[in-house]
Amino acid sequence: MAPSKPRVRFAPSPTGYLHIGGARTALFNYLYARRYGGTFILRIEDTDQERSTPESVKAILDGLNWLGLDWDEGPGKEGAFGPYFQTQRLDTYRAHADQLISEGKAFRCYCTREEIAARREVADKEKRAYRYEGTCYELKAPPEGKKLEDAVIRFRMPTGDGKVSYDDKVLGVITKPYSDLDDWVMMRADGIPLYNYGCVIDDHLMEISLVARGQEHINSTFPQLMLYQALGWTPPEFAHLPLILGPDREKLSKRKHPEADVMLHASTGILPEGLLNFVIRLGWSHGNDEVISREQMVEWFDFDGVGSTSGVWDPVKLKWFNQEWLKRLPSAVIAERLLPFLEARGFQARGDARLEPMVIALRERSQTLEEMANTASIYFRTGVTLDEKAAAKHLSGDSLGLLRQARERLVALPAWTVELLDGVVKTVSETASVGMGKVAQPLRVAITGNTTSPGIGETLLFAGRDEALRRIDAALARGG
């Protein structure tokens, strides 16, 4: 059942950053290839002259690299089926188009866009699919006033009441009558192929065995299928993946949804593991499993687990997944990834002994690296801003006395460890016959400026001996 050595591809057009929908398409293709020992190909569909940019190519490669979705063939990994940029394959498209024309399966069309639009309008009004119907079919030479270079190349749709259908790996059999299809443009006058054309030529020549892409492409698979037929080629399998919808229930798009940008999430401290885990659960499942590692994804992924209903982007659940990975990944790894966020806040924490313990304490209280860095900043900074309400409640009256007692024992400590630090709180509270909270809270407010933080021993440790004592003194001074 499982195809041996499938060849699959991700074929983005470089017209902006890598977006979430593309990332998921890439992920599914990647996983399928990895699971079955196949090949994952990255092909750049840069035929849109107006919108394609080298910067976008870089952005897409960067995005895939950040996600860890490495390709076997494609930019930077030239294989036997290159080149992998469509603009470098123009001769190939031209050659096949010429062949199709000579066989009467495609034709040069000299009509203006206006003429086409007008006729299409008439067809719409008469409630029938637009068909080119004629005039250019039999042309052996350009009509008066036109040149060969003016002609676009159109596919000549068979007439009659035939049907095209295929068995989608996700949706099952889908059929479309010929009468719904028109004489679509394969290639522009300047020799640039259009999507449906370039895609088929490349998929076949690159020996793609399965095309997995978003459901927005369902309708374009029919003209593509007709082309395979005309060329006498066996089409690959197709799997159309459910769409990812924005909070407004519309397809996640770059224009309307900022969260569609993969690297935006990187910048807010989402881990690639978290993003991938969230995204794979949108449209794919393996029983009730939620938190899934890369290894398990590779082991479990297949298209029979892909659902057919679109999923809504849920930033809350994304963060939950992210925290799960924050908690699961080795603390050293998280520490390393946290560094840039600390640097952005002006702190050089590399090599700081407090870093890893801090990660361990903070990852249970943070959903993103950004949150973690913000909290960690409190300890790296010099001085602290006290929250008025917290100070009023915990740095007044009896609390001040307890704080002073704690300070005396703290300075006397032989070493600054969590155990000894916690011990001080315990001793002071026992001596004064009060609950530990009576001692811990004033300390906490003095150190962090607020009433919430990790355990008091850790909090003191993170601030460091000198800084902690300074903050306590400041709090004491303030309280009178």
Added chain:
RNA sequence: GUCCCCGUCGUCUAGAGGCCCAGGACACUGGCCUUUCAAGCCGGCGACACGGGUUCGAAUCCCGUCGGGGACACCA
């Protein structure tokens, strides 16, 4: 408008005729734990769009209705 796809808790989903008066996760919520906040643990709320069939029996199959989304370019 035409064509295509889809329709289980608010959201992501399990479910492939009896195991389901529907299970898990997020969120929300009650409690436990506790030096705070988290984390963790225990509990609660909450859905098979609707109407017809088929069947001894339907969330699961068929038809219709309604609803949602997508595609209709010399963009991909």
